[in-house]
C-alpha cells in the first residue's frame with residue numbers, strides 16, 4: 001500500500017507534466033471506480049457518464065494532497081479526488097516521458113494501456129492512466145471545491161505531520177486523550193496522518209518506545225521524542241521519495257530509497273543497529289510490528 005511519502009512523490013512528479021494540460025477525452029472502463037469512496041460500489045452508468053462529460057475539456061490547475069488523497073483542481077474550479085488504496089497507480093505518458101507512482105504494476109513499465117488500465121485520459125499532450133489491479137481505489141468527480149468540502153471527505157483525519165499546526169502541545173493533548181497504543185493511534189490517523197505501518201515502527205524505534213505502549217503511559221520526554229522523530233522520519237522519507245520495500249515506483253521511474261534507512265521494518269530477527277540483539281516481531285493492531293525489546297521501553 002503506498003503510504004504518504006510515496007503519494008507525495010507521485011504528486012510532485014505529476015505536477016511537472018499535468019499543469020496546463022487539457023483533457024480531450026476520457027474513457028472509464030470500470031464505472032465502480034468513479035462511483036463513490038464507500039465499500040458499496042455500483043457499476044452506475046450515470047456516474048460514468050457524468051465523469052466522462054464533466055471532466056472533458058478541463059485544464060489542470062493544481063494538485064494538492066491531504067493524507068493519502070490527491071486533489072486535482074481544474075481551472076474551471078471542478079475537482080477530481082484520487083485515492084490509490086492498496087493497488088492503485090497513476091501514469092502519465094507522452095512521446096518523451098513516462099512518469100508513474102503508486103503500486104508497482106510491472107506491465108506499466110513497458111505496455112500501456114494494459115489490462116489494469118481502467119480509466120484513460122487523453123490529453124492535448126500525452127495520456128494519463130489510472131491502473132488498479134484489485135480496484136479498491138477511487139477517482140471521484142465534484143463540480144466545485146465547495147461541493148467537495150460539503151461531503152466532509154477528510155472528517156476524522158488528524159493533522160499533516162509537516163504542517164505548522166502540528167505542534168508538540170497539540171500532539172501531547174491528542175495522545176493523552178487516547179486509551180490505546182501508540183501504533184493504534186498512528187494507524188487510525190485521528191491525531192496525525194502519514195504514520196502507517198512502516199513509518200510508525202521506524203518512529204518508535206528512534207524514539208525508544210515500544211509501538212504497543214499505551215499512550216497514557218508515556219511521559220513528556222517520550223512524547224517529545226515521538227513528536228520529533230515522527231516529523232524527522234516523514235520528512236526524510238518524502239525527500240527520499242518513499243520506501244522501495246514493496247517496489248513502489250516514483251514518478252520519475254526510479255524507486256524510493258528510504259528503505260535503505262529502515263532500522264526495523266521487515267527486519268525481525270536481524271540484529272538491532274544499537275544493541276545488536278535480534279529484533280522482535282509481534283502482531284499488534286492487526287499488523288506485523290517489529291521493535292527491539294532491549295532498546296525500546
Ligand SMILES: [Zn+2]
Pocket residue numbers: 272273274275276277292293294295296
Ligand atoms: Zn536494541
